[in-house]
Amino acid sequence: MAVKELFAQLHEIAENPRAQLDKYLAQGKKVVAVAPIYTPEEIIHSMGIVPMGVWGADLELNEAKKYFPAFISAIVQSILECGIRGDYKGVSALVVPSLCDNLMVLGQNWKYAVPDIPYVPMSYPQNRKPAYGKKFCKASYERVINDLTIATGCKYSHPALRESIKIYNEHNAVMREFAELASEAKISAVERHDVFKSAWFMLKEEHTAIVKQINEELKNGPKADETARVYVSGVLADAPQLLKVFDDNGVKIVFDDVAAESRQYRTDCPEDFQDPIDGMAQKWANMDNCSFLYDRDKKRVGMIVEQAKAHKAQGVIVLMTKFSDTEEFDFVPIKRACEKEGIQILNIEVDRQMVNYEQASTMIQAFKEMI
Amino acid sequence: MGEEVKKSRPAPDPNSAKFKLGKIAADAYTDAIAAKERGELVGWCASNFPVEIPETLGLYVCYPENQAAGIAARGGGVRLCNEAESEGYSNDICAYARISLAYLKVKDAPEQNMPQPDFVLCCNNICNCMIKWYENIAIERNIPMYLIDIPYNPDYEVSDAEVEYVREQFWDVIHSLEEYTGKKWSDEKFKEVMEYSGKASRMWIEATSQAKYIPSPFNGFDLLNHMAVMVTARGKKEAGEAMEQLLKEYKENHENGTSTFRGEEKYRIMFEGIACWPWLRVTSTGLKSRGINMVTTIYADAFGFIYDDFDGMCRAYANVPNSMNLEQSRDKRIKLCKDNHVEGLLVHTNRSCKLWSGFMPEMSRQIGEACGIPVVSFDGDQADARNFSEAQYDTRVQGLMELMEANKAGKEDK
Numbered sequence: 001m002a003v004k005e006l007f008a009q010l011h012e013i014a015e016n017p018r019a020q021l022d023k024y025l026a027q028g029k030k031v032v033a034v035a036p037i038y039t040p041e042e043i044i045h046s047m048g049i050v051p052m053g054v055w056g057a058d059l060e061l062n063e064a065k066k067y068f069p070a071f072i073s074a075i076v077q078s079i080l081e082c083g084i085r086g087d088y089k090g091v092s093a094l095v096v097p098s099l100c101d102n103l104m105v106l107g108q109n110w111k112y113a114v115p116d117i118p119y120v121p122m123s124y125p126q127n128r129k130p131a132y133g134k135k136f137c138k139a140s141y142e143r144v145i146n147d148l149t150i151a152t153g154c155k156y157s158h159p160a161l162r163e164s165i166k167i168y169n170e171h172n173a174v175m176r177e178f179a180e181l182a183s184e185a186k187i188s189a190v191e192r193h194d195v196f197k198s199a200w201f202m203l204k205e206e207h208t209a210i211v212k213q214i215n216e217e218l219k220n221g222p223k224a225d226e227t228a229r230v231y232v233s234g235v236l237a238d239a240p241q242l243l244k245v246f247d248d249n250g251v252k253i254v255f256d257d258v259a260a261e262s263r264q265y266r267t268d269c270p271e272d273f274q275d276p277i278d279g280m281a282q283k284w285a286n287m288d289n290c291s292f293l294y295d296r297d298k299k300r301v302g303m304i305v306e307q308a309k310a311h312k313a314q315g316v317i318v319l320m321t322k323f324s325d326t327e328e329f330d331f332v333p334i335k336r337a338c339e340k341e342g343i344q345i346l347n348i349e350v351d352r353q354m355v356n357y358e359q360a361s362t363m364i365q366a367f368k369e370m371i
Numbered sequence: 372m373g374e375e376v377k378k379s380r381p382a383p384d385p386n387s388a389k390f391k392l393g394k395i396a397a398d399a400y401t402d403a404i405a406a407k408e409r410g411e412l413v414g415w416c417a418s419n420f421p422v423e424i425p426e427t428l429g430l431y432v433c434y435p436e437n438q439a440a441g442i443a444a445r446g447g448g449v450r451l452c453n454e455a456e457s458e459g460y461s462n463d464i465c466a467y468a469r470i471s472l473a474y475l476k477v478k479d480a481p482e483q484n485m486p487q488p489d490f491v492l493c494c495n496n497i498c499n500c501m502i503k504w505y506e507n508i509a510i511e512r513n514i515p516m517y518l519i520d521i522p523y524n525p526d527y528e529v530s531d532a533e534v535e536y537v538r539e540q541f542w543d544v545i546h547s548l549e550e551y552t553g554k555k556w557s558d559e560k561f562k563e564v565m566e567y568s569g570k571a572s573r574m575w576i577e578a579t580s581q582a583k584y585i586p587s588p589f590n591g592f593d594l595l596n597h598m599a600v601m602v603t604a605r606g607k608k609e610a611g612e613a614m615e616q617l618l619k620e621y622k623e624n625h626e627n628g629t630s631t632f633r634g635e636e637k638y639r640i641m642f643e644g645i646a647c648w649p650w651l652r653v654t655s656t657g658l659k660s661r662g663i664n665m666v667t668t669i670y671a672d673a674f675g676f677i678y679d680d681f682d683g684m685c686r687a688y689a690n691v692p693n694s695m696n697l698e699q700s701r702d703k704r705i706k707l708c709k710d711n712h713v714e715g716l717l718v719h720t721n722r723s724c725k726l727w728s729g730f731m732p733e734m735s736r737q738i739g740e741a742c743g744i745p746v747v748s749f750d751g752d753q754a755d756a757r758n759f760s761e762a763q764y765d766t767r768v769q770g771l772m773e774l775m776e777a778n779k780a781g782k783e784d785k
């Protein structure tokens with residue numbers, strides 16, 4: 001299949017998660033929604049359940065306002081709004097990790113706002129690396145298994161988890177390769193985004209098969225010719241109109257540190273543990289470079305600078321999800337580090353209710369002039 | 372906060388609880404400043420970090436949240452928030468954090484100074500924002516950060532797995548601090564600190580429970596000041612003594628038919644949330660002028676650090692108000708409302724605190740229903756004066772009063 005057709009296929013999926021949900025349900029599969037930022041998807045997958053990502057949607061908030069004050073992130077608010085509206089009907093549970101204050105209050109409100117879809121908490125340790133952190137992580141995974149067994153009737157087994165870990169590791173590798181190839185290939189910001197977004201709505205083995213083909217096409221396809229190259233960071237880069245501003249202005253996204261995109265694929269799960277749940281806890285221990293993970297040394301900041309340089313980015317654009325305070329705290333050290341290295345940095349506030357992209361467009365145009 | 376002494380008034384009685392509590396709060400700062408001058412290491416410590424650890428080790432610590440509240444109460448909040456924002460910090464970030472990060476840079480705030488930190492003690496049992504805030508302090512000052520991670524508990528009870536995780540971290544932090552500071556942990560000293568903290572907690576809970584009497588022997592705004600001692604000094608001997616004195620005074624007030632609430636107590640409410648420090652007088656007067664006494668807050672229950680052993684301590688720190696799920700948070704408040712004959716709930720929707728305010732609409736609805744009391748909220752902020760409107764507050768409090776009045780009338784009709 002030609003690369004454009006592959007992109008079109010993924011675009012269709014990225015734009016219509018409900019169709020995917022219905023497709024899996026029609027196949028007799030159970031589907032579990034997984035909230036940002038990280039959840040033990042491998043475990044869910046291994047139970048024969050399809051994990052589908054929910055990162056909210058661009059819609060007007062009505063019902064959610066009865067639960068949240070205005071200063072809660074629009075990602076979280078719109079997840080609840082979708083839940084109340086019935087957009088997730090058919091889903092057997094919602095898994096929510098304990099990774100920021102926004103997410104914690106999502107779980108509590110969910111229980112009352114969407115009582116027909118059970119809330120499954122995943123309590124991650126922030127002291128991830130010591131043995132006691134891994135032990136607690138394992139206990140939390142076991143709790144998720146237990147809750148999901150009750151919610152879906154699906155059973156857990158070690159061999160199945162081993163298989164799923166392989167599938168996820170392969171998907172990680174394919175996605176990492178894609179991100180590298182996309183750095184030099186001729187590919188629009190919208191197409192690049194569709195590849196990442198569609199991953200949330202597909203079984204990973206299905207997504208891997210398509211992205212592998214895309215990667216082959218990109219290897220042999222035309223090279224990028226944009227003169228302005230930027231590195232993008234943030235929780236989400238999920239506004240087609242905003243991405244179009246990049247494309248229309250010839251600003252190429254060469255690499256990203258977006259939570260819903262590359263951050264998902266950096267760390268593989270070790271496959272050599274006797275108990276694969278221990279392997280999953282080790283994966284958590286190995287994860288780093290993210291505002292949602294305790295990072296005393298702010299390794300993430302150095303990583304952003306390194307990755308920006310390695311991909312010949314002339315500037316860093318932070319798409320700041322309003323009220324995502326973990327990201328807002330990290331912005332200052334990121335800004336300082338970029339300035340020190342002579343890398344231009346731009347902060348654009350985004351939320352899920354943006355209707356007017358004119359200001360963002362002006363900012364991006366002006367930024368292009370500067371870099 | 373605690374040491375708010377007005378010049379026009381006669382000197383307070385040095386044996387009074389108010390004087391003693393004010394002195395303890397003030398001494399915490401002067402002691403830390405003196406220690407720093409002697410060349411000792413001074414830490415910055417999160418308010419719900421187990422004080423037993425620095426106390427047992429004999430470490431000097433200051434509390435940035437307490438400092439930020441003090442600065443905000445004395446009018447410096449916006450100045451420092453602006454300072455942080457000019458550095459690139461979003462004004463969505465908790466105002467305590469903004470004030471503290473600004474102070475780290477300007478190093479001087481006449482409203483409340485404290486020494487710069489040599490290490491930070493962080494505990495996220497009240498919010499995850501705390502982790503990011505302390506990371507930024509640590510990286511900026513290039514100092515060690517000790518994190519006791521207490522994940523939000525989605526269940527009613529604290530699980531054994533969580534207690535074990537917390538216990539292991541306690542020991543890890545203790546050993547790391549021994550190494551860094553050269554101070555030694557002593558089980559004997561810990562036992563002593565545990566007893567002091569237990570006594571202070573028991574006295575505090577009993578003192579605050581005196582609001583069960585009608586009229587209440589105290590104005591609930593007192594608690595907002597006195598709790599500073601429970602936050603920062605509950606592991607000290609003097610804290611227990613001062614709290615005992617507070618209890619004694621409240622009991623005497625009840626017996627003598629007096630109260631620190633001036634005027635007739637016509638209505639009794641629970642106040643939900645952190646105080647609006649920059650608007651303390653306005654928020655207090657808005658109630659007092661209508662004969663509304665805030666008889667209780669979750670703080671009355673929050674400092675019940677009563678336990679018998681190390682594991683009990685771990686469990687207690689995993690069960691502080693902001694780490695509880697909605698159901699337990701709700702039930703604790705319902706109990707406070709019922710025990711203290713509360714007639715209305717006034718909720719501070721605090722822009723700084725996502726965790727505290729994020730499920731408050733649902734929880735307060737449930738409390739209102741369970742107790743048959745009206746619930747009214749107002750928008751504010753604990754430390755950024757810009758996020759509060761006097762007019763809105765006044766209208767909402769008036770509304771609450773009218774609802775309580777209608778409720779009373781309804782009851783009399785029956």
Ligand code: SF4
Nearest residue numbers: 465497498500723724
């Ligand atoms: S006010 Fe809320 S967000 Fe700020 S430090 Fe306290 S608990 Fe955390």
